[in-house]
Amino acid sequence: MEWAMATLDLAQDVVSLTAALVDIESVSTGEQEIADSVEAALAALSHLDVVRFGHTIVARTTLGRDERVVIAGHLDTVPVNANLPSRLDGDLLYGLGSCDMKGGVAVALRLAATLPAPSRDITFVFYEAEEIEARHNGLGRLARERPELLVADFAILMEPSDAVVEAGCQGTLRVDVTVRGERAHSARAWMGSNAIHAVAPVLQRLVEYVPRTPRIDGLTYHEGLNAVGISGGVAGNVIPDECVVTVNYRFAPSKTEDEAADVVRRVLAGFEVTVSDSAPGALPGLAHPAAAAFVAMVGRDPQPKFGWTDVARFSALGVPAVNYGPGDPSVAHQREEYCDIARILECEQTMRAWLGA
């Protein structure tokens, strides 16, 4: 019996291809079918070397060009929310993953199929499990296990950016601030010490903190130090002996994780601070010739990326990377997510011009 696999026709126009990709359900951990389809379509192209790791596909040209670029996109989506199959409504293509990020994947697949001799060698990466815990991430696995496959002069991650170059990304650090007190019956509060009251100066310091907006490579980043969680309390008649504030620091990519932790410890000096989670940012790297040429081709001012994205994985390998894709990031993960078809066409055209022989 044959495996019921959707056949992907890479010769069709990029909008139809986007719709075809949306129609292959691929919620994180369920990427088998879409990965099989992508692998089969790429394996049919003689100018590409194709390898697969789990549900992650790597396809490379090996033309011996002076420069190599990575073009990457994840195949998975957030869970279905009554938003399948795809639906074209005027200029907009609706459906799960249309924005995040099957429009970008379609552009990359079209380039893979139609540019047998690009001006720069290309490594296409279509990977699994971006929308769930980082340990499952297919690009992360590749970076750990086969970093040589990601070696390049520049990388484009086709995450939704509204067809603007979003350069680098900020780092992120989470800490728990634990404030302690002493339990007592709330009718005899003076016999204890209220840990929730003792949190007041922690919050006040966060309120008073003035976030930096450093300029890097001509881009203005925007840091932030915010409480994202708070919990404390034992019972309705007990003076609480512990209160924990979870604080998230978003920091410009010019800082290391250690430097970021130092900033937070300085702001919250005198309190018990424990780092629970961190990820480094990624410098924009726009000075690199391949990046500069790409930015010029896009023709719009590049913007800083505030959120953390997988570009940081390239940055950690020493590869400058930007986000650039057709979707509007503000509709990602929404039930009514869509992608403007004009943006998909524009992205394909821009990248084709940049990579054209």
Place this chain on the structure above:
Amino acid sequence: MEWAMATLDLAQDVVSLTAALVDIESVSTGEQEIADSVEAALAALSHLDVVRFGHTIVARTTLGRDERVVIAGHLDTVPVNANLPSRLDGDLLYGLGSCDMKGGVAVALRLAATLPAPSRDITFVFYEAEEIEARHNGLGRLARERPELLVADFAILMEPSDAVVEAGCQGTLRVDVTVRGERAHSARAWMGSNAIHAVAPVLQRLVEYVPRTPRIDGLTYHEGLNAVGISGGVAGNVIPDECVVTVNYRFAPSKTEDEAADVVRRVLAGFEVTVSDSAPGALPGLAHPAAAAFVAMVGRDPQPKFGWTDVARFSALGVPAVNYGPGDPSVAHQREEYCDIARILECEQTMRAWLGA
């Protein structure tokens, strides 16, 4: 087949009787056996009128005295914690309920059995379900359904007070303070409004609040306004749009619940405050002749009661009430709870002297 009921010998000494009561397990909602035993022992005494409601027993003398007093105690305990059966160790009787409050119940049962002609008419109340949600409370049920049975000039609730008169009780009020903001991705915090940060002034006002210590009937009460819970947060990368602080106000019995709510609203003016729970305090009522005579007999300075107790149920019926019992309140609800046998003997002696013909 006969119901396997423990036989309570009210002729034995009060310490042995306490031990016998401890040995009848009576965790809240499991008071059947102890209530049966108490009812049977009291029904055998011809000088008492005995009635039962659920697992609550009321036994009264009807001698036509000028004054009537209530002597009350609950029959239930908190859950078993490897602290049964009772165990005498030197001067201390250990075991679940020894402190809270079978020592007091034993004293009351001894008085019931041995004072056929007391100087004041007595209404003994042995009730169920004090240690669980208020709606199950046997004294509360009596107050609602048969308030005439609680009519008296004075009431003594034999809760553990270390053989000191603890007069009246403070009221308690709980409010939720809800602070709202606007969600945003924490990498773009400036697009939202952080509800946890906005809680800083709420906590600051609680920190700065100076609790009153009003004097009533010569007793100094001690109010308190405290956060007893706090929660907020959506996810580690989201600026939170809501934070709720639960605040508990303990107020002197000279205030009504409405006055107490006004105080909290005034302190937290400008914030969204919702009352979730409240119970009035109880005035000490030490000016009443029966109360004054009792205090004189005890021979120690009466103390204010800071926590809320069932004395407030008497107060609500217009009956002045105090807490007075042999246990040390600081060991109540502890696994190693105990009662000093000297205190049990002292309580019996004091009350016998006060009620003696």
